[in-house]
Amino acid sequence: MGVEFSKQLRADPVAAIPGMVVVHLPVHGDNRGWFKENWQREKMIAAGLPDFAPVQNNISFNATAGTTRGIHAEPWDKYVSVATGRIFGAWVDLREGPSFGNSFTVELDSSTAVFVPRGVGNAFQTLEDGTAYTYLVNDHWSAEAQSQYTFLNLADETAAIEWPISLADAELSDKDRQHPRLEDVVPMGPRRTLVLGAAGQLGLALREAYAGVEHVDFASRSGFDLANPEHYAGVNWRDYDTVINAGAYTKVDEAETPDGRKEAWAANVTGVALLAKTCIRHGLTLVHVSSDYVFDGTEALHTEEEPVSPLGVYGQTKAAGEAVVSTVPRHYIVRTSWVIGEGNNFVSTMQTLAARGITPSVVNDQIGRLTFTNDLAAGIKHLLDARPEYGLYNLSNGGEPESWADIARLVYQHAGRLAEDVAGVTTAVYFRGKETAQRPLNSTLDLTKIIDAGFTPAPQREALRLYLDAR
Structure with a gap:
């Protein structure tokens, strides 16, 4: 023939x-x-x-x-x-x-x-x-x-x-x-997923999202430091298909100091570059979490196509990390805002102040949406399960944008206090005389792309109520 x-x-x-x-x-x-x-x-x-x-x-x-x-x-x-x-x-x-x-x-x-x-x-x-x-x-x-x-x-x-x-x-x-x-015959299992930064707020939520899933491994910074080349040599990357980078340096104000600047660049750029290089070499999918701080906040609604314009060191390192990750053929950059999870955060702080009878002043000219880590983890899991087109996706909770003062008043009302117990002040007044990083005034992310990919985040007020009810 x-x-x-x-x-x-x-x-x-x-x-x-x-x-x-x-x-x-x-x-x-x-x-x-x-x-x-x-x-x-x-x-x-x-x-x-x-x-x-x-x-x-x-x-x-x-x-x-x-x-x-x-x-x-x-x-x-x-x-x-x-x-x-x-x-x-x-x-x-x-x-x-x-x-x-x-x-x-x-x-x-x-x-x-x-x-x-x-x-x-x-x-x-x-x-x-x-x-x-x-x-x-x-x-x-x-x-x-x-x-x-x-x-x-x-x-x-x-x-x-x-x-x-x-x-x-x-x-x-x-x-x-x-x-x-x-x-x-013992069936061949799937390639594994490695979650880095597994001791942080998002890492803990990812542990819960993947609870009982045998092919997911978790590593905290003590077990795997992104910026340490020796830690990469100890991993058999052949066993893996996907890496989720849930770790980052997030101390916005300390990043403006000489030591903080070095730490921020090491964790958010140098380490991410080593991880991206590894993912390229081994053909891995890389999920990387970024921030609304890559913008200067002059646009009312931030799309995935908007050019980055960070105001401070933290935002600069997150923007640089995005650029590095974008070179990985199989990547999902998940850009988020105002993250709330297990541990100390804005909502838990407001709860504590409400319980102590304190009447705080909270900024009322920074506008955005909260992102609860369980919803962020669910969105990441959806991307990896559904595998839409690789690239950048905004992901926060949905609903109408609000100010930090609006959120604080909702927390106070849930605690049985009056909304009027929270005073609204401008960012300029709140930070007057303090050594702090500049914040974007508008942090609202356009969620059209992630919704079109099949994931609709819960409205932030609904997610906030569930979070408060569970505490």
Whole structure:
């Protein structure tokens, strides 16, 4: 059987095995032979293949028809094709999940290829002498990586693969003959997610959002310091798919001091640059949390497209961190405002003052929306579950924008005090004579993009009431 010429490039998803794709390749031939583009990133991504970033190319030469290899599920994605000859390819989903045990078979010649996701068992049987089977993978082979393989017996009765050449007559290795049946296979789990800054307000909320999820790991700054290169060397990044950076230097006023400036740049820029470089090298998705302080607050509503214009050091470091993270191909920058979570924060301070009978003065010309960490964590989890287009997303609670004084009055009323017990003052008056950073007066974020991506944050007044009721 000769090579099929003049196909149109087409990528057909395999219904039985999520993420698997059969690729029909254009092959150009004449009296001299034939030529094809076996992997052409731009065209194939446009056709529907994932951008899986291969780093190694392997070729298996098989001298005789009937040579049979597999079933091997490897801890990386692979793109398999035939350089010369023909094969009968067989794949069984050995990943943890509802498609575990599903199988798919197809005959491949030089005009057909298959994209095989991580954890899907791969096997083939040659149909011609001198068949060269080639594959691209997106991680480097190592003995350690091989220890993470999952295997299935070629003769498994559940998969029931109809081999063109009986396995009794085929050429197999002794190892392949000894692989387990499906009932004894331990499914390959998903790649893991690493949450950094897990001891902070957002980190604690992410712990709750991912409670009971086995493939999520958490690290506080004491266990993983973003700015310490040695900490990166101690992580097996092959095990991970996603990193959520919930840590940051957030001392807005101290960032204006000589020591604070150094600490802010180290945590928010130098450390983020090391993390971004790691995510690029290993093909990881990076979720990074930023701030309304990247703006000067002169616009009433801040969109994702507005140019950054930070007023102080903290805002400058967050803007620089955004720029660094934007170089990671798979990234979500989540820009938020007025964060409220477990521990000391504006709302808990107002509660304490109300309980003590104090009548505070609170700024009334800084306008924005609160962001409760449970809603912020839920929004991040939605992005990673739904995987909309990578990029920048504003995320705060919804509802009408209010001032800090408005929020304080709501807290006081919840505590049984009068709204009038909170006096409103301008930012200029409140900070007169104090060494502080400039604050943006308008911090309201446009939430259209995150809502269009399928996540609608709760209104801030509703979220505030639930927060106060729970305390």
